[in-house]
Amino acid sequence: MRRHLRIRAAVLAVATALFGVPPGPAHADTFAATPNVVQVVAHADDTFLFFNPDLRKVYDYPLVTVFLTAGAATTEVGPGKPFSSTCLYGESRDEGARAAAAEIAGVKNPTWTRTPITFAGKVVEEDTLDQAPRVKLVFFKLHDAGDANYVSGVNKQGILEQIYNSGQVTGWHEATMGTLAADGGSDCEQAYANQTYTKSQLTASLTALYAHYNATVVYGMDPHRFDSDPGNTDHLGAGGFTLDSVANYHGPNNGGHVLLRPYRDYNISNEGSTLNSGDSAVKKGDFLSYLGPNRGDIPGVYHGLYDTSPDPNNTFYTPFYSRQYSRWPNGNVWTAVAGTGKLTAFAILNSQIQTWTESSPGGAWTGPTPIAGSGGMTPRLSVTVDASGLLRVFTTRLSDYSVMTDVQTAPGVWGAWKSLGNPNSDNPTLVGDPAAFTEQNGNVTVFVRNLGTGVSGKTLNPGGSWPSTWADLGGYQVRDDLSVGLGGSGTGELFAPSGQGILHWKQNAAKRWAMDSSPLTPAATGKTQVSFALNADGRPEIFYADPNNPAVATQWTQGDGTWTKNPGLLGGSPPMLESVATATAGDGRISIAIRNAGGGVSMASQSAANAGFSGSWPDLGNVIVGAPALAVDTDGRLVVLAMELDGALHANRQTAAGTGSPFGGWQLAGS
Numbered sequence: 001m002r003r004h005l006r007i008r009a010a011v012l013a014v015a016t017a018l019f020g021v022p023p024g025p026a027h028a029d030t031f032a033a034t035p036n037v038v039q040v041v042a043h044a045d046d047t048f049l050f051f052n053p054d055l056r057k058v059y060d061y062p063l064v065t066v067f068l069t070a071g072a073a074t075t076e077v078g079p080g081k082p083f084s085s086t087c088l089y090g091e092s093r094d095e096g097a098r099a100a101a102a103e104i105a106g107v108k109n110p111t112w113t114r115t116p117i118t119f120a121g122k123v124v125e126e127d128t129l130d131q132a133p134r135v136k137l138v139f140f141k142l143h144d145a146g147d148a149n150y151v152s153g154v155n156k157q158g159i160l161e162q163i164y165n166s167g168q169v170t171g172w173h174e175a176t177m178g179t180l181a182a183d184g185g186s187d188c189e190q191a192y193a194n195q196t197y198t199k200s201q202l203t204a205s206l207t208a209l210y211a212h213y214n215a216t217v218v219y220g221m222d223p224h225r226f227d228s229d230p231g232n233t234d235h236l237g238a239g240g241f242t243l244d245s246v247a248n249y250h251g252p253n254n255g256g257h258v259l260l261r262p263y264r265d266y267n268i269s270n271e272g273s274t275l276n277s278g279d280s281a282v283k284k285g286d287f288l289s290y291l292g293p294n295r296g297d298i299p300g301v302y303h304g305l306y307d308t309s310p311d312p313n314n315t316f317y318t319p320f321y322s323r324q325y326s327r328w329p330n331g332n333v334w335t336a337v338a339g340t341g342k343l344t345a346f347a348i349l350n351s352q353i354q355t356w357t358e359s360s361p362g363g364a365w366t367g368p369t370p371i372a373g374s375g376g377m378t379p380r381l382s383v384t385v386d387a388s389g390l391l392r393v394f395t396t397r398l399s400d401y402s403v404m405t406d407v408q409t410a411p412g413v414w415g416a417w418k419s420l421g422n423p424n425s426d427n428p429t430l431v432g433d434p435a436a437f438t439e440q441n442g443n444v445t446v447f448v449r450n451l452g453t454g455v456s457g458k459t460l461n462p463g464g465s466w467p468s469t470w471a472d473l474g475g476y477q478v479r480d481d482l483s484v485g486l487g488g489s490g491t492g493e494l495f496a497p498s499g500q501g502i503l504h505w506k507q508n509a510a511k512r513w514a515m516d517s518s519p520l521t522p523a524a525t526g527k528t529q530v531s532f533a534l535n536a537d538g539r540p541e542i543f544y545a546d547p548n549n550p551a552v553a554t555q556w557t558q559g560d561g562t563w564t565k566n567p568g569l570l571g572g573s574p575p576m577l578e579s580v581a582t583a584t585a586g587d588g589r590i591s592i593a594i595r596n597a598g599g600g601v602s603m604a605s606q607s608a609a610n611a612g613f614s615g616s617w618p619d620l621g622n623v624i625v626g627a628p629a630l631a632v633d634t635d636g637r638l639v640v641l642a643m644e645l646d647g648a649l650h651a652n653r654q655t656a657a658g659t660g661s662p663f664g665g666w667q668l669a670g671s
Helices: 002-019 046-050 086-105 160-165 199-213 233-247 266-270 277-291 318-322
Strands: 037-041 063-069 112-119 122-129 135-142 217-221 259-263 335-337 343-349 352-358 365-370 382-385 391-396 403-410 435-438 444-449 455-459 471-474 483-486 492-498 501-507 513-515 531-534 540-545 552-556 581-584 590-595 601-605 619-621 624-632 638-644 648-654 663-668
Touching: 037 046, 037 199, 037 233, 046 217, 046 277, 063 086, 063 199, 063 233, 086 122, 086 135, 086 277, 112 199, 122 199, 135 199, 160 199, 160 233, 199 233, 217 233, 233 259, 259 343, 259 624, 266 318, 277 318, 335 382, 335 624, 343 365, 343 638, 343 648, 365 648, 391 435, 403 444, 435 483, 444 492, 471 513, 483 531, 492 540, 531 581, 531 590, 590 624, 590 638, 601 638, 619 663
Parallel strands: 037 063, 037 217, 063 135, 217 259, 382 435, 581 624
Antiparallel strands: 112 122, 122 135, 335 343, 343 352, 352 365, 382 391, 391 403, 435 444, 444 455, 455 471, 483 492, 492 501, 501 513, 531 540, 540 552, 581 590, 590 601, 601 619, 624 638, 638 648, 648 663
């Protein structure tokens, strides 16, 4: 134990020395609902590996972590193995989860109150940290996919993903530990044994759990499967059940304030680093707390007391410490000023696409108001204003990965959803999230990543119909997160992060898209959202996170029309967690906003039009979910918008026009 504590202390000391420990969150003026965070994972280590450092931003709020399986794989059980039964292995992993949760909560000598609790007729274990009762753990104790004692198909047994995909096939179920004699017999906790869950029963139990804890934000695992990267079967099952159960829950008192945020898992190893060295060190320390002190029984290999399976220093686990990726980051283009002059924001809340609109230009907010028929869509939205001043929104439908769009028929009135299909008929799951814009001539065009990992596009026909086929614009190894906008000359500019660097297309005189002969950057930038803005003289400039130094990088067009080839890092940039929001104010100065490593919003602005950026990064406070958006209202004031932990939209608006004007403080937008 002493060796483990020294390692943990050293990790924290390094992180504190480099970056400091973020202060407690600055709360919004008004919450729509009391913030309560629930995270649902398959195994005890998932929360520390995949939801962190976002995990650490919410420990000052009520936080319930739900572990669906006992994580008891038979590889660690048997003669000559650390555990004599799967039950004992699962219980040891539970102990590791308690140890890490207490460590993150700052409790040095923790004690826990462990209580059976019933959700929709099923009994689970609730553990409450006595010294910080806001921190709770809930264990469903289901069989892990790696438990060879629990044989799929025998008596219609199924693991998480199987019972999720099998739907309501009669008799298919998942069972709790202790149901089989091979689980360990008397070693099992009989209060939770001999229970089975069908798909509908597990969905109902999770829905009841959210209602019991008044969840406003739910962190979940990735429900998305790529054929080229099938992922972990328990993770996929957990993600699917979370998706469905949240759709059946409508926030505290059915008020609609519930926000779902899924996270990617093992496949983040294939992406660029997103975390600074301080967050990476703390994240590894949290994982070590979960594993427990090294047993020392295998020279040169870390063998944790609580979980002996992972080697935290091998090449499989080490990439996770420097990475965190949401499955569907909300990006930065989810606001627009309609032809009425009113600013409108879009986000998925209560499992539907909702809108918030100013009651008058520059005035108070109304909303959230759902767009009919918008259930079952991904949270990544792209918004544009067409030539008539009406708003259009684009997203992807989860059931078949079709690109979907809806357009207003009049201000505030939405028509029926239209499917634009998918350029990937052979494998629709590989379609990317759409990026749309309105061209200078009024055409609306949308782009997605295609099966060949390039880019395809569609342009709305005169008269309002969409073509049946997608045009292939080329490109290779595109990593999604496309960005598009109008350059100063009125031509379209399209950007796509790829394994080769940031690819760039520009419209020629005939309005056809031509890709640059080489990427803008010499190396891969990872899965990074490229943000786009115009300087006062019309020169485009892009912003993104440099994965080798998770700070804001920028490139721009020069006087001769060519792009700079080497990223410039903005001075004083704090480490950032997601994409960069951009806006050009009436005085021609570009401003940017990011979600910083503390979970709040930091901003920076050009020192003058067409100039570089000030080294000052004021922190506007609060703890937000996802990336912020930045807009300019009809009065010329900058407006920062963000979803917060109460499952609601909040806005912070300048008190007067002008980039240097102060902000008036966060306010709840709508209700």
